[in-house]
Amino acid sequence: MAIRINRGVVGKEFPPYAVTVERGKIKEFARALGDPNPFYLDDRVGAASEWGDVIAPPTFATTFRDEAGAAALLTELGTDISRLLHGEQEFELFRPLQPGQTYLCRAKVVDIYEKTGKSGPMAFVVRETAITDRANELVATMRQVTVVRL
Amino acid sequence: MKYAKIYFDDVTVGAALPPLVKGPVQQIQLTRYAGASGDFNPIHQDEEFARAAGMGGVFAHGMLSMGFVAQAVTDWAGAGAVRKLGVRFAGLVRLKDTVTCRGRVLAKSSKDDVHTVELEVWAENQKGEKVVTGRATVALPARA
Numbered sequence: 001m002a003i004r005i006n007r008g009v010v011g012k013e014f015p016p017y018a019v020t021v022e023r024g025k026i027k028e029f030a031r032a033l034g035d036p037n038p039f040y041l042d043d044r045v046g047a048a049s050e051w052g053d054v055i056a057p058p059t060f061a062t063t064f065r066d067e068a069g070a071a072a073l074l075t076e077l078g079t080d081i082s083r084l085l086h087g088e089q090e091f092e093l094f095r096p097l098q099p100g101q102t103y104l105c106r107a108k109v110v111d112i113y114e115k116t117g118k119s120g121p122m123a124f125v126v127r128e129t130a131i132t133d134r135a136n137e138l139v140a141t142m143r144q145v146t147v148v149r150l
Numbered sequence: 151m152k153y154a155k156i157y158f159d160d161v162t163v164g165a166a167l168p169p170l171v172k173g174p175v176q177q178i179q180l181t182r183y184a185g186a187s188g189d190f191n192p193i194h195q196d197e198e199f200a201r202a203a204g205m206g207g208v209f210a211h212g213m214l215s216m217g218f219v220a221q222a223v224t225d226w227a228g229a230g231a232v233r234k235l236g237v238r239f240a241g242l243v244r245l246k247d248t249v250t251c252r253g254r255v256l257a258k259s260s261k262d263d264v265h266t267v268e269l270e271v272w273a274e275n276q277k278g279e280k281v282v283t284g285r286a287t288v289a290l291p292a293r294a
Contacts, residue, residue, distance in 0.1 A: 025186075032179070032186035033217040034172060037153070039229035051230065058220040058232040062213050065188045081191055082203035086212035090236030096229075143236070149204075 237284030
């Protein structure tokens with residue numbers, strides 16, 4: 001018996017949350033990927049670069065997690081973590097994320113649609129997150145499609 | 151030479167990016183990536199949990215493979231060059247899999263002194279099955 005997904009969460013906006021990027025976290029993330037790029041890892045290379053400091057790898061904003069919001073969303077959708085797969089992910093970067101900066105994340109559920117694949121019925125939950133800096137300028141956006149196996 | 155600077159003028163449509171081979175993927179890397187990213191979904195760590203979830207065992211975070219693809223792009227275009235990266239996770243990456251990231255230039259354009267290159271990007275496992283497919287946009291410097 002397939003689970004029913006709660007489409008009522010489309011349009012849901014999560015409470016905004018702030019993230020301050022730590023220098024060590026950027027390096028930990030790059031090393032976990034096995035990416036030795038000195039623009040992420042070497043403070044002297046970063047200081048001499050056009051950005052004046054190290055920068056984060058393109059997918060770093062995935063670390064800007066909202067655990068409380070994600071847990072609440074699972075409950076509202078009527079599913080649990082064991083049913084989830086990552087379907088799609090997109091980042092748009094207007095400039096690199098950098099250490100010491102505080103960013104504000106505003107996330108929203110923009111769509112939910114259902115499809116039946118070879119492994120059965122699935123729901124696709126589309127979330128978008130806008131990331132702004134202290135001057136309220138848009139620095140990056142994320143679009144994430146989570147697949148719920150029904 | 152790695153991290154050599156590439157100029158917009160020297161990019162040709164249809165050109166291939168140098169392939170980036172990552173892996174074989176090991177459990178310790180998934181554990182390390184969980185810590186670095188904050189994604190502690192046990193489906194990537196706990197064999198029993200992953201089997202009970204019907205996934206046939208542990209598999210890698212999609213975001214690990216996307217990070218590999220991002221590295222292939224920045225190794226070629228330079229750190230900080232990525233304006234957009236969007237992917238679909240087309241297949242699961244399992245322990246011991248080797249992930250080869252590839253890319254190809256689709257188009258190039260200039261507007262208001264910003265020079266951008268559109269790329270098709272993908273990653274495949276050792277059987278040649280695509281595990282990630284996507285697109286990237288990078289901004290490159292032009293020769294003076």
